[in-house]
Amino acid sequence: MRSTLDRLAFGGTLMRILSAVACALLLVGYTTAARADSLETFDVNAATVGGSSISGTLTFDSTTSTFTNSDLTTTLGPITGAPSESGNNPDSVYEGFGPYGSGIYVVFNIPGSSLAGYSGGDVCSTLFQDCGVASSFLFNGYSADQFTTGSLTLQSSPPATPEPSSFLLLGTGLASMIAAMRRRRA
Numbered sequence: 001m002r003s004t005l006d007r008l009a010f011g012g013t014l015m016r017i018l019s020a021v022a023c024a025l026l027l028v029g030y031t032t033a034a035r036a037d038s039l040e041t042f043d044v045n046a047a048t049v050g051g052s053s054i055s056g057t058l059t060f061d062s063t064t065s066t067f068t069n070s071d072l073t074t075t076l077g078p079i080t081g082a083p084s085e086s087g088n089n090p091d092s093v094y095e096g097f098g099p100y101g102s103g104i105y106v107v108f109n110i111p112g113s114s115l116a117g118y119s120g121g122d123v124c125s126t127l128f129q130d131c132g133v134a135s136s137f138l139f140n141g142y143s144a145d146q147f148t149t150g151s152l153t154l155q156s157s158p159p160a161t162p163e164p165s166s167f168l169l170l171g172t173g174l175a176s177m178i179a180a181m182r183r184r185r186a
Helices: 002-036 164-185
Strands: 039-048 053-061 066-074 077-081 085-088 092-097 104-111 120-122 137-140 143-154
Touching: 039 137, 066 092, 066 104, 077 104, 104 120, 104 143
Parallel strands: none
Antiparallel strands: 039 053, 039 143, 053 066, 066 077, 085 092, 092 104, 104 137, 120 143, 137 143
């Protein structure tokens, strides 16, 4: 009789420790998984007056409403990396990528006063869309070439994959069921 009580007391202590560890891991897993879901990718396609073209992708962080990275190909050469400038015009938001004045540089003027909730669309150019005085340009040094067409299209999201916290929750539930079944047998 004494050994059964000892086992139950040890099992209860062990379950309390496992529950505390599982809760801590669940909190850590939840905070790290939330960040991955906030990044979205936009496809870029545009052409300029001078016959240049630009295509590739821009990475957008929906939690901060900012673009975080570029991977663009132009007829003048590649543009990669984080935006080099951001700001607002009266009727649009602008994002600049590349080293301004010393190489290939692109400015996207996007209609609206904020990028919050942005899901894609045309870029501003006085040649094909009225966004006040704002235009999108492809620069080679200081020589500017205005867009004649241009859009940012949100890529379709990949199917959701379970984050680590879901697996942790499932594992904790299975461990609790096994412990309950062992207690019932004893």
